[in-house]
Amino acid sequence: MRSYAEALWGDWNQSDTVESLDVAGHEVIELNGKAVGCIAAIWHEDHIFIEKLYIAPAYQSRGIGTYVLNTKSHQAAQHGLPTKLSVLNTNPADRFYERAGFALEAETLERRRFSKAVLTS
Secondary structure, three states, X not given: OHHHHHHHHOOOOOOOOHHHOOOOOEEEEEEOOEEEEEEEEEEOOXXXXXXXXXXXXXXXXXXXXXXXXXXXXXXXXXXXXXXXXXXXXXXXXXXXXXXXXXXXXXXXXXEEEEEEOOOOO
């Protein structure tokens, strides 16, 4: 993510204090007992928002992110809620989200916002 942030905003200003960490809502993604990423989701009254979805580079393109994202979207759908997220304009992950069934909802100078509707039968 650092390279995408630097491309958008310039220099990286890292906080080195433990107090700046906010782990509320985060879940570690494990594969065979090894931490390979994390997801942070915030439940709202009318949707679930995927705040973060990080997969370590060595574990990308293995279907892990797709599985985790689909699992969260399915949980939201069970509650009748759409799934929403945003991605920095400098991050090429938008193609990943589109393949996962997300549609572009809005775009700003910094971010693209996506949504995945609840499918009804």
